[in-house]
Amino acid sequence: MSYSSDRSLAPKARKKGSVEVALSLTEKVKQELAQVTLPRQSARAAEASAMLRFAGELHVNGDHMSYEFEFDDEVTAKRLAEFLDDLYGVKSSTHIVGPGSTSKRPRVQMRVGEAKELTRRLGLITRSGHPVIGLPPQVVSGSVADAEAAWRGAFLAQGVLTEPGRSSSLEIVCPRQEAALALVGCARRLGIAAKTKETRGADRVVVREGDAIGALLTRMGAHRTRLEWERKRLRSEAHESSNTRLENFDDANQRRSARAAEAAANRVSRAMDILGDDVPEHLADAGYLRVKFRDASLEELGRHADPPMTKDAVAGRIRRLLSMADKRAEELGIPDTHEYAHGPKNDSE
Known part of the structure; x- marks a missing residue:
């Protein structure tokens, strides 16, 4: 299917059969981020670049380039499709993939067939035609709003927010170390301490300190979820203090x-x-x-x-x-x- 402008994909509670299933914090963050309005074109481009970089796979066949992506939910895929269409006039197609061995939930696969001009304009390939291994230069050296957008796109693509507690964290699974280091640099420009690590064969960017997680959620635009996360954090800290x-x-x-x-x-x-x-x-x-x-x-x-x-x-x-x-x-x-x-x-x- 191709995305149209209807609102059928607006954020809604997930259902299993006729029973409504409570959303995880990660799902709540992603649904909230997918509704953030960006008036600046550079910020929308930065977010789109990050989504392509962290969720996409570039296929090169001679002079032809195409992109394939996989997302957790339709609202994220719809947001990227609208950005690509509005900014560059690029159309995309999507289809739903049912639960399988790698995921217990349906996934959304998205494809951009003619991606050569798109990758060039987004800065995802170098002038010599080689794929960028980190983030595009205009994102790395861009404004604070661009750095926020890069984090928002990366989280929508591969982010996880765990429940507050002793091992709470906000993590991004990265395609390679250079992309992780670029994201750490964007966090530094936002005044937030993030670190890279390799776990289960994947490079990750991790934010663990509670205040930093809250600040990053606000920077990305997940204000409602930050308030919920902070409430849970306070309850967790009070419980730990009582236990101590x-x-x-x-x-x-x-x-x-x-x-x-x-x-x-x-x-x-x-x-x-x-x-x-x-x-x-x-x-x-x-x-x-x-x-x-x-x-x-x-x-x-x-x-x-x-x-x-x-x-x-x-x-x-x-x-x-x-x-x-x-x-x-x-x-x-x-x-x-x-x-x-x-x-x-x-x-x-």
């Missing part, structure tokens, strides 16, 4: 419990020394458990006992053992168990 506080609280409790168990084990060890053979057997059993399993909780000590005891029974026996030892120490005039809570004393003490 709980983890810190749990860690502090565990440290206090460990210190208390260690002190109790030290006191019990001193009690056994003070009482010697006079320790009642049932109290000695509880004391040996406390010394042997120094980091265990009272409940865990009870499970180690034979027969098993409740934690209250273990605690009661240890209390009676310490009380008996402290009374004996007072009678003998020697240090009691409290003085050994933090470890054995040196001989000099």
